[in-house]
Amino acid sequence: MTHSPAAAPVLPTHRRVLALALPMTLANVTTPMLGFVGAAVIGRLGDAALLGAVALGAVIFDAIFWSFGALRMATAGLTAQAVGARDGAEVDRILARAIMAGALIGLSLVALQWPIAQAAFAVSGASEAVIAGLATYFHIRILSAPFVLASYGVLGSVLGRGRTDLGLLLQVAINLVNVGLTLAFVLGLGMGLAGAALAALCAEAAGLALGLVVLARLGSRPFRVPLRDLRDAAALRRTLSVNLDVILRTLALITAIVLFSALGARQGDVVLAANSVLWNLFMIGGFFLDGFATAAETLCGQAVGARDAEAFRRASALSLRWCLGFGIAVGLLAFLGGPGFIDFVTTSTPVRETARAYLPLAALAPLAAAAPFAYDGIYIGATWTRAMRNLMLGALAIYGAVLALVLALGLGNTGLWLAFVAFLGARGLFQAVAFPGLLRETFRRPPPSAAGKTAPDFA
Template structure:
């Protein structure tokens, strides 16, 4: 295993940061192209359809994290057979899940519209969009596994290549299908579908080392009961942890609505700052996942400590830089995101919370990466249960006294407690390598 240096951490992290830049760009192009049709309904249909599918696919985000931790450990242990078998298992899960979504699409979409009803026109256009996009479900979910595998073996330039290709082709086809051929909402869906499947093909090519030597079709290993049980345990814990975290953020949005439309809109604007924070700091957490996982697989506790320290230093640098940027440039960014004067004023009032958020939350985000690499999924789950319980207490006590400031304080407490609880459990990561 090569030395863990600052250069190595940046080599893993920076391509992830760059690849994340393409995600909001795609959403902007989708909206902008449909907006040229001069009608509100197509914009709403594309937005609603994208939210429905992203919510469905989000459940399988564990496949990315679980694959990274398990593959990094087998890679560190110099076990290429298991490295390939893990990817095969993850791809089988992704493929089966995607096919299930295709078969159950009528039930899923009926439930989605019952939860988020829309006008007859928007719902009709959204159904047209979903009827095309759902055929990309196997590709999208399998790409989670491929991304996890590439991160684990430090091939994050491959992640960048897949993202740039998929989102770049999607944007190009958006223009051709919608503005050139006049396909409207269906054109946006078709563009995404083609991009997803070609992105999967590129991803499989970049993972070709996993298939070398035929280990991917070593079915006795792929379907080994103990290894499957371990994979299911890790992924199940991560999924529960993610559901709890998503529930906490969803409750933040819903409770913000109680303070009026202006406050709700201001919170929505400021949540974009948190999204920028996630995009900016993901790379360093992913570096921790890969390097810690390899150190655990190689049974080198000292390397776990070194990986956590070096990646954590860069994460802290990024968090401080983002916090300063939000403090100084936040008012200008708010003005770009909204033109409504009352929303601008409210967002400025709550801006200090998001300026401090990166520094408050960096420990929890970096420790997430460390725990994923060490496959301490049960500890992640338990830390999240404790943190959400404290968050609920904060929600019950702070907003009634401080209003929306109390709501933001509760969210900061959630991330702070996550960091503290996982920090207390960190020694287990080093023991996992020992």
């Protein structure tokens, strides 16, 4: 095998971090359009129940798909380490396992859609009017699961190689198709919530097809990987361990988000709709930060693969600095520009007034999320997934305690936002405390065996 997954690791610099982060920042800024366009188009219909349905639908599918976001994150971390170790054959083996796992898990979700729907609707606590619209949306969009999860493997492989420019291409293509079809189906054809769901389904299928073409152009041949390589016991154990840890970590994160959404829904359709508007605002900020987390995944993973402790420390420090700087900037922009954003998303006066009331707390969330985003990228690149899982569970316990306190005090939606900000802060604090020990342990261990390694041309 002679294809080149990426260039060999270099000592990280501000320019290198920005070169990796900015394409994915641009890609990620467009990603909330999947929820934002649907909310904006449905919001123009002037029905709070319909807006609540599309908002809950977005949360449910975030919960489902983010639960398996381990496929992207683990693939990116493992691929980056293989690139750092200059093992081109392993890059393709990792990719093949990820695509196969994503497709199989997605098909299983489609088969289990009815019990999943019943559980999700029960947990949501939404009104009958919201549930009626949500059911239509859910049973169409769930069909996108195999495409979404297989695409996670494709995207993770691209990012682990340091080709965030191609990650930008894939994400923008998916989002543009989704935006165009949502406008056409909902406003043009009058399909309502069904049109919004169908648009997302078509966009995800198109994204997977494009991703496979991109990988072929990179020289990857995942479908030619021998079956015996996919069944390698040691590689499977490592892959499964990393994925399981990240899945459990993600489930804990989703639990926090679902609790936030469900407790908000119990306060009425107007509060639910207002929180959905503010949540989209937070997500836009979060995806800015995620660009630097992606840079950390790539640079830290490649440094671990190359056994370069100095490069790892440098990549970690730069990622943290950029995330904290952007967290402050995004929080200020959210506070100052939030009223205009709210008015654009919804025409409902009660929803506008309620969203404005909670905007100051929502604007704190990006700042509190800055350190966790940076550390997530660092931990994933280093495959410190067991520690990441355990620290997330600790932060979730803090979140539960704060929620119990604020609800007992009758703080309502204000308490929900306070608890969520505390959860984000606890995550960053725990990860910072654990970092030095994990760093020492990683570079004290001997490098993995080079048996069977190919020597790709990295020129």
